[in-house]
Amino acid sequence: MIIYFKERYDGKSFNDPNDPAPWIQRWSGGLLKEKTKAEDEDITGLIQRAKMVARK
Numbered sequence: 747m748i749i750y751f752k753e754r755y756d757g758k759s760f761n762d763p764n765d766p767a768p769w770i771q772r773w774s775g776g777l778l779k780e781k782t783k784a785e786d787e788d789i790t791g792l793i794q795r796a797k798m799v800a801r802k
Contacts, residue, residue: 748773750792751781 748770785791 747778747782751778751785754785754792 751773782793786793788794
């Protein structure tokens, strides 16, 4: 999920050489919860798409 959120919300690729390591340390539990909630509310988000597939 962190890699997905990084690419979707930061606009940076997972392999972006301009994003200094260790970028993963910047993702706290609170930030993950915030992004997960936003993703769940966004109809184009991964979580909503997965829920639609599960309903079929």
